[in-house]
Amino acid sequence: xxxxxxxxxxxxxxxxxxxxxxxxxxxxxxxxxxxxxxxxxxxxxxxxxxxxxxxxxxxxxxxxxxxxxxxxxxxxxxxxxxxxxxxxxxxxxxxxxxxxxxxxxxxxxxxxxxxxxxxxxxxxxxxxxxxxxxxxxxxxxxxxxxxxxxxxxxxxxxxxxxxxxxxxxxxxxxxxxxxxxxxxxxxxxxxxxxxxxxxxxxxxxxxxxxxxxxxxxxxxxxxxxxxxxxxxxxxxxxxxxxxxxxxxxx
Amino acid sequence: xxxxxxxxxxxxxxxxxxxxxxxxxxxxxxxxxxxxxxxxxxxxxxxxxxxxxxxxxxxxxxxxxxxxxxxxxxxxxxxxxxxxxxxxxxxxxxxxxxxxxxxxxxxxxxxxxxxxxxxxxxxxxxxxxxxxxxxxxxxxxxxxxxxxxxxxxxxxxxxxxxxxxxxxxxxxxxxxxxxxxxxxxxxxxxxxxxxxxxxxxxxxxxxxxxxxxxxxxxxxxxxxxxxxxxxxxxxxxxxxxxxxxxxxxxxxxxxxxxxxxxxxxxxxxxxxxxxxxxxxxxxxxxxxxxxxxxxxxxxxxxxxxxxxxxxxxxxxxxxxxxxxxxxxxxxxxxxxxxxxxxxxxxxxxxxxxxxxxxxxxxxxxxxxxxxxxxxxxxxxxxxxxxxxxxxxxxxxxxxxxxxxxxxxxx
Numbered sequence: 001x002x003x004x005x006x007x008x009x010x011x012x013x014x015x016x017x018x019x020x021x022x023x024x025x026x027x028x029x030x031x032x033x034x035x036x037x038x039x040x041x042x043x044x045x046x047x048x049x050x051x052x053x054x055x056x057x058x059x060x061x062x063x064x065x066x067x068x069x070x071x072x073x074x075x076x077x078x079x080x081x082x083x084x085x086x087x088x089x090x091x092x093x094x095x096x097x098x099x100x101x102x103x104x105x106x107x108x109x110x111x112x113x114x115x116x117x118x119x120x121x122x123x124x125x126x127x128x129x130x131x132x133x134x135x136x137x138x139x140x141x142x143x144x145x146x147x148x149x150x151x152x153x154x155x156x157x158x159x160x161x162x163x164x165x166x167x168x169x170x171x172x173x174x175x176x177x178x179x180x181x182x183x184x185x186x187x188x189x190x191x192x193x194x195x196x197x198x199x200x201x202x203x204x205x206x207x208x209x210x211x212x213x214x215x216x217x218x219x220x221x222x223x224x225x226x227x228x229x230x231x232x233x234x235x236x237x238x239x240x241x242x243x244x245x246x247x248x249x250x
Numbered sequence: 251x252x253x254x255x256x257x258x259x260x261x262x263x264x265x266x267x268x269x270x271x272x273x274x275x276x277x278x279x280x281x282x283x284x285x286x287x288x289x290x291x292x293x294x295x296x297x298x299x300x301x302x303x304x305x306x307x308x309x310x311x312x313x314x315x316x317x318x319x320x321x322x323x324x325x326x327x328x329x330x331x332x333x334x335x336x337x338x339x340x341x342x343x344x345x346x347x348x349x350x351x352x353x354x355x356x357x358x359x360x361x362x363x364x365x366x367x368x369x370x371x372x373x374x375x376x377x378x379x380x381x382x383x384x385x386x387x388x389x390x391x392x393x394x395x396x397x398x399x400x401x402x403x404x405x406x407x408x409x410x411x412x413x414x415x416x417x418x419x420x421x422x423x424x425x426x427x428x429x430x431x432x433x434x435x436x437x438x439x440x441x442x443x444x445x446x447x448x449x450x451x452x453x454x455x456x457x458x459x460x461x462x463x464x465x466x467x468x469x470x471x472x473x474x475x476x477x478x479x480x481x482x483x484x485x486x487x488x489x490x491x492x493x494x495x496x497x498x499x500x501x502x503x504x505x506x507x508x509x510x511x512x513x514x515x516x517x518x519x520x521x522x523x524x525x526x527x528x529x530x531x532x533x534x535x536x537x538x539x540x541x542x543x544x545x546x547x548x549x550x551x552x553x554x555x556x557x558x559x560x561x562x563x564x565x566x567x568x569x570x571x572x573x574x575x576x577x578x579x580x581x582x583x584x585x586x587x588x589x590x591x592x593x594x595x596x597x598x599x600x601x602x603x604x605x606x607x608x609x610x611x612x613x614x615x616x617x618x619x620x621x622x623x624x625x626x627x628x629x630x631x632x633x634x635x636x637x638x639x640x641x642x643x644x645x646x647x648x649x650x651x652x653x654x655x656x657x658x659x660x
Contacts, residue, residue, distance in 0.1 A: 058654050061573075063572075063573060063653045063654050063657075064654055083577075083578060084577040084578055084579075087572060087575050087576060087577045087578075088575065088577065090573060090574070090575050091574060091575020092575075096573050096574065098657065102566060102569075102570045102573075102657065104567060104570070106262065106263075106266050115570075115571070115574050116574040116575050118251055118255055119251055119571075119574060119575035119576050119577070119580060120575065121252075124255070163574070167575075
């Protein structure tokens with residue numbers, strides 16, 4: 001992935017704030033957050049709803065612009081970028097995974113995965129080849145031309161993860177990636193994330209579920225728009241947890 | 251995102267809502283079809299008129315006696331027999347551009363053959379007439395030099411007259427009476443059909459000028475050489491307008507008109523008549539353009555409406571596209587191309603229907619129609635343009651969406 005100098009952070013924010021103004025009252029969704037996420041980290045972002053974790057995620061993902069503060073992504077100052085420049089940065093540096101998958105319903109798995117490459121200007125033939133290759137590494141080689149309706153929830157989320165990976169981003173940002181899945185499939189997805197982490201991919205996962213956060217190497221906890229805890233931990237092994245489940249034998 | 255990708259995407263999304271897409275196209279479809287069909291009928295009719303005028307001869311100028319003012323009294327056209335056979339001879343001899351100048355006299359006569367009585371037109375002509383007008387002989391022979399010189403009482407019958415008087419009988423050699431004067435039929439003219447004004451060109455009897463004037467129509471007392479009109483044929487390749495000026499100058503000189511006096515003759519050019527017809531068909535074209543504008547406007551509003559619905563329905567898709575790296579202009583282009591494709595497809599289908607309707611009108615009703623490739627190109631181009639114009643607002647709305655809001659959209 002990114003060949004950055006060791007120790008230099010992939011994502012570094014300082015005094016980051018996001019204030020929404022609604023009907024004259026200012027809502028401080030995020031208020032003076034500073035944190036650095038290094039290459040290859042697996043970070044869980046936790047907190048109750050309204051804590052600012054989603055706002056933090058949107059700012060990290062360049063989907064939103066901070067009201068105040070600095071943000072360096074891969075050494076580049078991106079806090080002041082316009083909408084189109086942010087779109088290009090998202091395309092090149094970041095991959096997104098959503099709770100509800102957000103696949104195009106009429107497009108096949110390959111077409112869905114190839115979507116970021118469309119906006120990266122990759123020629124059609126190469127798009128398909130690269131998308132198919134990523135799907136194969138995620139065990140979906142037999143489902144290339146299936147539409148989302150023909151896939152299970154876990155398969156759909158794996159297609160979405162393949163889409164996040166296809167343009168070889170520096171980091172994957174996942175917003176409640178297991179929220180729409182049953183617990184077993186959720187575990188499978190976390191096992192996949194851990195496998196990606198083992199390959200050196202940086203992951204930031206927003207979750208309200210401590211069980212999910214346990215698979216990360218670092219947990220950031222938010223409350224009332226502030227970062228209240230930054231804890232490193234030894235992760236639980238999702239693959240082992242999956243194997244230990246009684247129905248796994250069946 | 252390349253335009254080709256956007257176009258492929260547009261086709262996919264139109265196909266996904268095939269019925270809705272088809273219904274949306276209907277406005278443009280019907281508008282374009284109607285315009286193509288009506289333009290086809292209009293230009294077909296115009297082409298027919300032009301073809302008839304061409305057949306008549308666009309290089310034909312008819313000189314008729316004009317207004318004269320005698321002692322302060324303005325007399326009507328033809329009040330004085332101002333044109334003579336000598337004028338015709340002079341035109342033919344002195345103006346190079348004139349191929350033939352045929353003096354003719356014309357009058358309505360009662361034609362009787364056997365028991366049948368028919369009112370028709372007698373045309374007294376000289377040999378120049380058959381140079382000026384390409385009238386052909388269908389039966390028998392034409393008028394010959396001897397007929398003209400002797401003032402022989404022989405006639406050629408127009409097809410209508412021949413049919414009315416003789417029906418199935420061969421008229422050649424038969425005798426007819428024109429105002430009770432006997433003439434022998436020597437030939438029948440080929441059928442020429444109606445003029446654009448609806449006159450039957452075959453309801454005519456042609457005789458040598460001398461016999462016609464002396465025996466039937468009567469000779470002008472003031473001037474025995476006077477004729478009713480002169481038909482001038484301009485040589486191929488010569489400029490008709492220029493020839494007209496030369497004719498006018500020569501006739502003024504021959505009639506000894508001073509600079510202050512008006513022409514005592516009128517020049518009528520068939521090209522002018524064609525121009526008049528052209529002008530009236532232009533009015534028709536404006537009317538068609540107005541209908542086209544209204545129907546395209548209505549169709550365009552339909553497209554705008556459905557594109558707004560589509561943008562709302564696909565808010566999440568737009569959010570996702572923005573998240574994975576689509577720029578504003580990518581989204582704008584995607585929806586503009588979709589609207590233009592929708593509209594242009596309607597235009598193409600409408601042009602096809604219009605073309606088919608024109609063909610059907612020709613086959614069933616026998617109307618002449620003409621579908622020009624330009625009209626089809628224009629219709630399709632304009633309808634794509636309508637798509638872009640009316641698709642712009644919805645596309646702008648799509649492109650202006652906030653990715654976070656869009657992704658959250660239910």
